[in-house]
Amino acid sequence: MRARKRLWRWRSNPLRRPDDIAEAWLVLAVWLLIAVAGTAVGTVTAHAADETFARQRAERRPAQAVLLDDVPESTAKGGPAGGRRSAEVRWSAPDGSTRTGRTLADAGQRAGTKVVVWQDTRGRLKTEPPDALEAGIESATLGAGAACALAGALYGAGRAARRQLDRRRIDGWGREWDVVGPRWGHRTG
Template sequence: MSDGACTMKRLWRWRGNPLRRREDIMEAWIVLAVWAVVLAGGTLVGLLTAHAADEVFARQRAERHSVRAVVLADVPVSATKGGGTHALAGISWTASDGTTQTDKTLVDTGQKAGAEVVAWLDGRGDLATEPPSPTEAAIESGVLGTAAALGLAGTAFGAGALVRWRLDRRRIDQWGREWDLVGPRWGHKT
C-alpha cells in the first residue's frame, strides 16, 4: 500500500462518503481534539507541574536549615506499635537568638536521653521535615509532572468517550427510526 493510501485510510473519517452522517464528522473532530489535548495539553501540564514542584523543593532547601538537638528522654526500641524505626520524642535545641527551644519530632528508636540528633527548622524557626535533595526533588517533580499529564489525559479520554458514546446512541436511535420506515416494506417480498 502506498504512503498516500495509508494516509487516506487513516483520515477515512474526513473523506467523501455517501453514508457519512453529521455525527461521523463530529466524532472525527472529537477524536482529533482529544488527541490534541492529550499530546499538547498533557505535555504542557506535565512540564508546568514539574517546574512548579521543583521550585517549591528548591525554596524548601533554601529556607530550611539543620540544627543539633538533644533528645530529652530515652526512646525505647518498642516505642512504636508497628515496629517502625522512628518514634516521636521530645528534643531541645538552641535557637539562633540563643534561647533554648523544645518540641517533639521523629527520632530513631533506641535513642538515650542526651543523644544528639539533627533537627530541621523552617524560616520561622519551627520544626520542619528535611528538604529533599536535588536528586530526590528531580525525581519527585518528574513523578508529579507525569501524574498531572496522565490525569489530564484520562480526563480528556473520558470526556471524549462520553461524547462518542452519546453520538453512538444518537446513531442507533436514527438507525432504528429509519428501519421502522424501511423494514415493513421488505417483509412482503420474501
C-alpha cells in the same frame, strides 16, 4: 490499506454521516489536547514542585537538638526493632531562644543524645528538605502524574462524547428502520 480504513471518516463517502465527521474531529481534538495540554500541565507542575523544593532547601537549616526522653526500640511487644520513633527534643532557634517539640529519632537512643533536626527561619521544626536529586525525581514524578491525570480526564470526556454520538446513531437507525421496515413486506415470528 490500513491507513485508508482508519481515515475513512475524512474521505468523501456517500455513507458518511454528519455524526461520523463530528466523531473524527472529536477524536483529533482529544488527542491534540492530550498531547499539548498534557505536556503543558506536566511541565508547569514539575517546575512548580521543583521551585517549592528549592525554596525548602533555601529556608530550612539543620540544628543540633538534644533528646529529652529515651526512644523505645519498638512500639509494641513483638513489634519490629529499629526504625524511627517520635521523641521529645530541645534545640536553639535562630533567634537564640530554646524550643522544645517532637520529631522522629532513631529507635533505641537515650535521653541526652544529640540529634539533628531541621527548622525554618522562625525556628519551627520541619522535615528535612529533599536534596537536588530527590527533588528532581519527585518533581518529574509529580509532573508525569499531572499529565497522566489530565490525559485520563480528557480521554474519558472524549469517550463519553463518542458514546453520545453512538446513541444518536443507534436512535437514527431505529427511526430509519421504523420507516423502511414496513416496506419490506413479510415479517418473521
